Amino acid sequence: MNRLYHFPLSPFSRKVRLSLAEKRIEVELIEERYWEQDNDFLRRNPAGQIPVLRLGNKLMSESAAICEYLEEVQPSPPLMPRDADGRFEVRRLVGWFDDKFHVECTQKLLGERVFRKVMGTGYPDSTNVKAGSKAMRFHLDYMAHLLEKRRWLAGNELSLADFAAAAQLSCLDYISDVDWNRSEVVKDWYAKIKSRPAFRSLLADQVSGFRPPSHYANLDF
Amino acid sequence: MNRLYHFPLSPFSRKVRLSLAEKRIEVELIEERYWEQDNDFLRRNPAGQIPVLRLGNKLMSESAAICEYLEEVQPSPPLMPRDADGRFEVRRLVGWFDDKFHVECTQKLLGERVFRKVMGTGYPDSTNVKAGSKAMRFHLDYMAHLLEKRRWLAGNELSLADFAAAAQLSCLDYISDVDWNRSEVVKDWYAKIKSRPAFRSLLADQVSGFRPPSHYANLDF
Structure with missing residues (x-):
């Protein structure tokens, strides 16, 4: 297995x-x-x-x-385009979310609010939390900038870039740290990806001591 | 251009x-x-x-x-093998050096000793420097473990994994932070990669205020 x-x-x-x-x-x-x-x-x-x-x-x-x-x-269904330019854009954005978004937002918000408690490493550092919230606004605006020209983040097809972004955002949504009212296109994008069957198992996650908000698993949030 | x-x-x-x-x-x-x-x-x-x-x-x-x-x-000369298993191993090690090695060693040593001065962000934090030196020993041992079974880090051909590792190590070698006596196979690997024409421009680098040690550009170090 x-x-x-x-x-x-x-x-x-x-x-x-x-x-x-x-x-x-x-x-x-x-x-x-x-x-x-x-x-x-x-x-x-x-x-x-x-x-x-x-x-x-x-x-x-x-x-x-x-x-x-x-x-x-297992190339089907594809999560990468076939042309080198398209593949570059997917990988650039995967790097963006795995590295930059993770360091600037996820570590600062989820790291402080959840992992400190789970790992027993003390109280949240409010300077980090503030910096994380501020960075979130920049990142949501950057996503909106991309999604105004494209159906998905890296182009007109769903790709690994969308999964890299949704993986980070869904963790932050679990602790209500995503302002979905900031951008209509980003909210629409998340609603679209959240309704995929692949997303179901994430929406059922539970971490002891942290209850997700009611909108977390709601497809119509 | x-x-x-x-x-x-x-x-x-x-x-x-x-x-x-x-x-x-x-x-x-x-x-x-x-x-x-x-x-x-x-x-x-x-x-x-x-x-x-x-x-x-x-x-x-x-x-x-x-x-x-x-x-x-530009697939020639190749820096990735053709089979999925081989490509996975290259990418795994690129991730290892870009993320883990960089955070645990390069940021802690080069970040403290050089970038603080260059960027004007204060004095080196000796706790970080000590943690970086300690992590270096673990990473050099891990490289030795790989190189005892392989000619290059990800297999028997030179790959992006070797460049990812040499890129980090050469920066640390510029400030004499690599103990080349720790492992014969790692030293041999670095001598081999350092002698490639592609490496020449790196060995000619100069950062104002930081003079590299004499062994830095020496192929027989």
């Missing part, structure tokens, strides 16, 4: 879950308290990060490399 | 410079003080990061996406 070692509010785990579900690759989800650096887990993945995917006999880490691999071995 | 907006001790710029040189794509190098967030620069790249590559009329950011693009439009 294929297995994904993950944590519900890890955006990188969510990105891989979305890719797997879209490509109809079934996996058993194993929740991993990766920050406890358990020896078994470190043997599977010396980087000590999640997600880790066991696909058949192959053990894989690094979410971007995993998603590219899934695209190569 | 193609142009690369870069900074000499930026590992991500170096990774792209190595790929361009290996594929014999000529570019004019423009040094960019990206942290000053000059308006012209932000127009070229809203992420405010380097490197930015102008290739013909195309303006590109995100080093991993740029390297994949170069591989697709």
Whole structure:
């Protein structure tokens, strides 16, 4: 049986879950308290990060490399365009959300509000939370700028870029940190991606001690 | 004329410079003080990061996406294997060095010792420097573990994984922060990659106020 070692509010785990579900690759989800650096887990993945995917006999880490691999071995339905320019744009945006958005928004908001409590590393730092909220406005505006010219973030087809973005945003939506009123096009985009069957498992996630707001799993939010 | 907006001790710029040189794509190098967030620069790249590559009329950011693009439009000489498993391993290690190594070692050592001074953000934080030195030992051991079974980091052919690693290590070598005596195989690997013509421009880099040690540009170090 294929297995994904993950944590519900890890955006990188969510990105891989979305890719797997879209490509109809079934996996058993194993929740991993990766920050406890358990020896078994470190043997599977010396980087000590999640997600880790066991696909058949192959053990894989690094979410971007995993998603590219899934695209190569199971190209249908496609999550990358065929031309080099289109593929560049998808990868540029995956990098944008995995790196820049994650560092500037997700770590500062989710990291402070949820992971500090879950990992037991103290109280939220309000300077970080403020910086995260401010950065969110910039990122939502950048997404709106892209979506005014395109149906999806990297072009007119759904791609890994949309999953990378939705993975981060859905974690922040779980703690009500996304202002959906800021941009109509971004809200429409999220409604569209949220209604895909691949999204269902994310909307059912629960993290003990943190109850999602009622709009979190609501397709008509 | 193609142009690369870069900074000499930026590992991500170096990774792209190595790929361009290996594929014999000529570019004019423009040094960019990206942290000053000059308006012209932000127009070229809203992420405010380097490197930015102008290739013909195309303006590109995100080093991993740029390297994949170069591989697709100029596949020779190859920096990625042809099979999905081999490509996965290259991408996994590119992620390892771009993310994990960069955060745990480069930011903590180069960030504290060089960028604080260059950007004018205060004195080095010795806790970070110590953590960076400690992490370096783990990473050098991990590289040795890989290189005991392989000629290059991701397999028996030179790949983007070697460039991602050498880009980070060469920046740290500029400030004498790599203990080349820790592992014979790692030192041999670095000597091999350092002697490639693609590496020459990196060995000629100079950052004002920081003189590289004499072994930095020496092929027999």
